[in-house]
Amino acid sequence: MTESDQTSPKQGYSRRALLGAFGAGAVVVAGAGAAGAAIITREQSPDPASLTYPFYGPTQQGVTTPMQDTLHFASLDMTTDSREALIAMLKSWTLAAAAMTQGQPVGRFGTEGIYDAPPSDTGEALGLPPSGLTITFGFGPTLFRTADGIDRFGLASQQPATLHKLPRFPRDTLNPAISNGDLCIQACANNPQVAVHAVRNLVRLAFGTATVRWSQNGFGKSSLTTTDEATPRNLMGFKDGTNNIKGDDSAELEAQVWVQPQDNPKWMDDGTYMAVRKVRMTIETWDRTSLREQELVFGRTKLEGAPMSGGNEFTDPDFKAVGREGLPLIAVDSHVAIAHPDNNDGARVLRRGYNYTDSSDALGRLDAGLFYLAFARNLQTQFIPMQMRLSQNDRMNEYVRYIGDATFAIPPGVPNDNGYIGEPLFTATA
Amino acid sequence: MTESDQTSPKQGYSRRALLGAFGAGAVVVAGAGAAGAAIITREQSPDPASLTYPFYGPTQQGVTTPMQDTLHFASLDMTTDSREALIAMLKSWTLAAAAMTQGQPVGRFGTEGIYDAPPSDTGEALGLPPSGLTITFGFGPTLFRTADGIDRFGLASQQPATLHKLPRFPRDTLNPAISNGDLCIQACANNPQVAVHAVRNLVRLAFGTATVRWSQNGFGKSSLTTTDEATPRNLMGFKDGTNNIKGDDSAELEAQVWVQPQDNPKWMDDGTYMAVRKVRMTIETWDRTSLREQELVFGRTKLEGAPMSGGNEFTDPDFKAVGREGLPLIAVDSHVAIAHPDNNDGARVLRRGYNYTDSSDALGRLDAGLFYLAFARNLQTQFIPMQMRLSQNDRMNEYVRYIGDATFAIPPGVPNDNGYIGEPLFTATA
Numbered sequence: 001m002t003e004s005d006q007t008s009p010k011q012g013y014s015r016r017a018l019l020g021a022f023g024a025g026a027v028v029v030a031g032a033g034a035a036g037a038a039i040i041t042r043e044q045s046p047d048p049a050s051l052t053y054p055f056y057g058p059t060q061q062g063v064t065t066p067m068q069d070t071l072h073f074a075s076l077d078m079t080t081d082s083r084e085a086l087i088a089m090l091k092s093w094t095l096a097a098a099a100m101t102q103g104q105p106v107g108r109f110g111t112e113g114i115y116d117a118p119p120s121d122t123g124e125a126l127g128l129p130p131s132g133l134t135i136t137f138g139f140g141p142t143l144f145r146t147a148d149g150i151d152r153f154g155l156a157s158q159q160p161a162t163l164h165k166l167p168r169f170p171r172d173t174l175n176p177a178i179s180n181g182d183l184c185i186q187a188c189a190n191n192p193q194v195a196v197h198a199v200r201n202l203v204r205l206a207f208g209t210a211t212v213r214w215s216q217n218g219f220g221k222s223s224l225t226t227t228d229e230a231t232p233r234n235l236m237g238f239k240d241g242t243n244n245i246k247g248d249d250s251a252e253l254e255a256q257v258w259v260q261p262q263d264n265p266k267w268m269d270d271g272t273y274m275a276v277r278k279v280r281m282t283i284e285t286w287d288r289t290s291l292r293e294q295e296l297v298f299g300r301t302k303l304e305g306a307p308m309s310g311g312n313e314f315t316d317p318d319f320k321a322v323g324r325e326g327l328p329l330i331a332v333d334s335h336v337a338i339a340h341p342d343n344n345d346g347a348r349v350l351r352r353g354y355n356y357t358d359s360s361d362a363l364g365r366l367d368a369g370l371f372y373l374a375f376a377r378n379l380q381t382q383f384i385p386m387q388m389r390l391s392q393n394d395r396m397n398e399y400v401r402y403i404g405d406a407t408f409a410i411p412p413g414v415p416n417d418n419g420y421i422g423e424p425l426f427t428a429t430a
Numbered sequence: 431m432t433e434s435d436q437t438s439p440k441q442g443y444s445r446r447a448l449l450g451a452f453g454a455g456a457v458v459v460a461g462a463g464a465a466g467a468a469i470i471t472r473e474q475s476p477d478p479a480s481l482t483y484p485f486y487g488p489t490q491q492g493v494t495t496p497m498q499d500t501l502h503f504a505s506l507d508m509t510t511d512s513r514e515a516l517i518a519m520l521k522s523w524t525l526a527a528a529a530m531t532q533g534q535p536v537g538r539f540g541t542e543g544i545y546d547a548p549p550s551d552t553g554e555a556l557g558l559p560p561s562g563l564t565i566t567f568g569f570g571p572t573l574f575r576t577a578d579g580i581d582r583f584g585l586a587s588q589q590p591a592t593l594h595k596l597p598r599f600p601r602d603t604l605n606p607a608i609s610n611g612d613l614c615i616q617a618c619a620n621n622p623q624v625a626v627h628a629v630r631n632l633v634r635l636a637f638g639t640a641t642v643r644w645s646q647n648g649f650g651k652s653s654l655t656t657t658d659e660a661t662p663r664n665l666m667g668f669k670d671g672t673n674n675i676k677g678d679d680s681a682e683l684e685a686q687v688w689v690q691p692q693d694n695p696k697w698m699d700d701g702t703y704m705a706v707r708k709v710r711m712t713i714e715t716w717d718r719t720s721l722r723e724q725e726l727v728f729g730r731t732k733l734e735g736a737p738m739s740g741g742n743e744f745t746d747p748d749f750k751a752v753g754r755e756g757l758p759l760i761a762v763d764s765h766v767a768i769a770h771p772d773n774n775d776g777a778r779v780l781r782r783g784y785n786y787t788d789s790s791d792a793l794g795r796l797d798a799g800l801f802y803l804a805f806a807r808n809l810q811t812q813f814i815p816m817q818m819r820l821s822q823n824d825r826m827n828e829y830v831r832y833i834g835d836a837t838f839a840i841p842p843g844v845p846n847d848n849g850y851i852g853e854p855l856f857t858a859t860a
Contacts, residue, residue: 009576012630028453028586037526069621069622070622070649074790114721115720115721115722115725116720116721116722117720117721118717118718118719118720118721118724119667119721119724119732121662121666122665122667122717123666123667123732123733124650124663124664124665124667124785125663126663126667127660127663128603153444177792189648191499191650192500192622192649192650193650193663193785194650196649196650196665196785196787196798200713200717200796200798202715203796205738211794212790212795213794213796214789214790215787215790215796216789217647217787217789219500219621219622219623219626220554220621220622220623220626230557231551233554233555233556233557233574233623234554235548235552235554235626236554237551237552237553237554237556238553239578255648283630284634287548287552287630287634288448288548289548290545290546290547291545291546291547291548291549292543292545292546294549295545302549302553303553303556322613355554355623357502357626357645357647358788358789359644359645359646359647359788360504360642360644360645362607364641364642364643365642365643366630368626368634394504
């Protein structure tokens with residue numbers, strides 16, 4: 001019913017009023033400054049370096065935005081119980097994110113008379129173009145209520161009923177040091193230095209209020225979020241996210257991603273929820289597996305990504321098709337069979353994961369896999385049942401280990417530069 | 431006197447005959463296949479995704495090639511003492527690198543009848559453009575002779591006199607697990623997935639012969655290697671590599687980078703040597719330091735990169751200029767003063783380092799810094815004395831820790847597809 005945030009060329013409008021104005025074909029705003037902003041269509045293949053997305057809008061950026069090339073993600077824990085300090089940090093984050101996403105430094109750099117103070121911006125992105133930077137903020141369950149049930153910031157009454165730590169799934173081998181967190185920052189950009197700079201400067205602004213719990217670099221976007229690109233491949237070498245919700249599929253975004261007016265709590269209207277799962281692949285084992293087994297695991301061909309029931313990449317899988325000896329062409333425990341919405345009551349999520357390599361482990365094995373990020377209107381009904389089925393039955397489990405996870409509420413966007421991220425939550429609990 | 435490798439549009443020519451043919455303005459070959467190859471000049475700003483550099487040539491690629499956006503580097507140790515296995519691996523690496531750098535998979539993918547074998551290529555770069563991929567191979571001192579003096583592969587007689595592990599420098603806090611190695615692979619590309627894919631597939635070919643000792647991702651090239659780009663910034667936020675040797679400065683490349691016919695051993699003619707230093711920055715401390723102190727440390731202004739003695743970024747520093755109270759405008763212990771060739775008997779190196787972030791450490795601090803890579807004709811006279819002076823006197827030492835290092839001989843290129851990397855070494859020791 002409505003259009004996604006990145007179509008928004010100016011501030012202070014209603015998300016739901018936007019569709020008529022621009023239509024689904026307009027996907028990005030290009031140009032480094034507001035004055036130079038122009039709507040261009042996807043056919044024009046904009047320069048990834050000069051892409052600029054507006055920060056202010058009804059929804060946060062970085063959800064339906066076409067996936068950028070790289071990710072820097074940080075999970076933070078609060079180091080104070082001061083609600084005022086939390087609000088002050090969110091205000092400073094809002095201003096800094098609004099500047100950095102437009103290619104500007106944090107604060108004013110190099111102004112006379114500041115030589116005795118540290119520069120307000122760390123500087124490594126000075127001179128670099130905006131590179132399509134988006135910054136997305138999230139609130140973890142523990143921001144509302146600690147594991148001990150303590151309401152540190154007076155927010156417990158407004159904790160969304162669907163926002164909890166993920167349940168323990170079968171086979172999970174989670175490392176608490178790379179799981180969960182009070183807050184998250186997702187920075188995506190077409191230049192990793194721009195994404196790293198963004199998180200670093202936000203973390204710097206958090207000094208004394210919050211500290212990094214864990215962080216993650218990602219690259220090689222592992223999901224298709226627009227209809228005009230070739231489907232990217234994960235580190236198992238397969239196309240991934242062929243049937244993902246696209247950032248311009250307004251009906252599905254309303255149904256599956258954005259929190260709607262009839263949902264609760266009200267402060268989350270135009271927000272969404274994020275599920276994070278860090279999936280290490282046992283790369284060396286996979287690489288010694290036959291092509292037959294690999295295609296059996298995915299339920300798709302490796303080269304084309306076509307379902308094993310036939311057709312091309314975009315042909316619907318036919319789970320009833322059988323071959324020799326009456327065996328299903330798509331194995332019932334294949335990844336596509338378990339994850340497909342047809343086998344999950346139609347539930348879908350918007351995937352936005354990235355591949356990762358964290359160097360090598362002590363045995364010389366590539367420490368690599370998928371940093372799975374997904375957005376859904378309701379994690380309890382959309383994500384968790386599907387992940388439970390995957391963890392129980394997915395033939396792929398032999399080749400992956402789930403080593404970290406987290407959930408976050410992604411509050412609505414900041415409508416204009418008078419507001420700050422999460423303001424409706426603090427108003428609701430004032 | 432000669433031109434660098436990446437100007438080479440075809441195989442089997444002499445490096446020293448090339449200058450006249452193309453001149454210094456032609457820097458890259460674009461187009462995914464040999465048939466489509468065309469010389470374009472740097473003014474045309476080629477698409478970083480479609481850039482393709484020839485693999486075969488008198489020198490290896492990835493030394494003077496304009497720096498790509500990302501790095502994946504691996505150091506490997508041999509797991510066998512078989513000279514034949516080493517040669518077989520180098521032959522398979524050569525063929526695979528020649529294919530991958532042209533945007534082709536390793537071996538033939540998806541051929542009929544191979545379903546019971548693992549695919550020859552892991553697949554995650556299928557469909558991706560060449561992305562400017564270069565692959566550079568190196569031989570560590572321990573390939574010639576182990577720490578115990580054992581000549582495993584019959585190569586000891588040809589160990590270059592200048593190739594040894596780096597000496598211990600003052601303040602070094604090296605981790606042996608991320609230092610040294612028998613062999614190295616440096617993959618650079620404008621898409622990290624392409625670089626990671628390259629190293630992964632080469633490591634896979636090494637199975638049973640060599641295994642990864644350590645590896646490193648890099649981004650945000652930290653050195654200027656061409657004259658047409660803005661100088662990149664390191665993670666201290668300063669422009670870095672302003673005075674680097676440029677990839678088209680033939681005279682300096684001959685004098686400082688490429689091993690010359692009068693040098694020894696002969697098999698290294700048209701080769702070079704690589705020094706690696708992993709430099710962790712104490713980011714949080716640096717970020718709380720005044721702009722005055724930061725500029726004092728570098729000896730340059732942060733915004734413009736101009737020497738503190740005045741002028742603009744490209745003005746030569748005047749180490750004799752004094753200001754109030756007769757103090758030098760450029761501090762004698764500043765980084766530029768210690769590292770400048772004027773203060774190092776004219777010695778220079780070709781820097782090709784990358785910034786890195788390895789997530790966060792247990793205290794929430796950004797684990798980040800500079801993965802310093804440099805090439806020199808003679809590390810003993812060009813790199814080591816300069817590093818010794820830096821380790822002893824550089825004001826920057828307060829904000830960095832050297833945590834890993836390595837050296838490698840970079841053998842000459844493979845002239846054509848009848849050869850393999852390092853062949854002259856094995857011929858000389860046959």
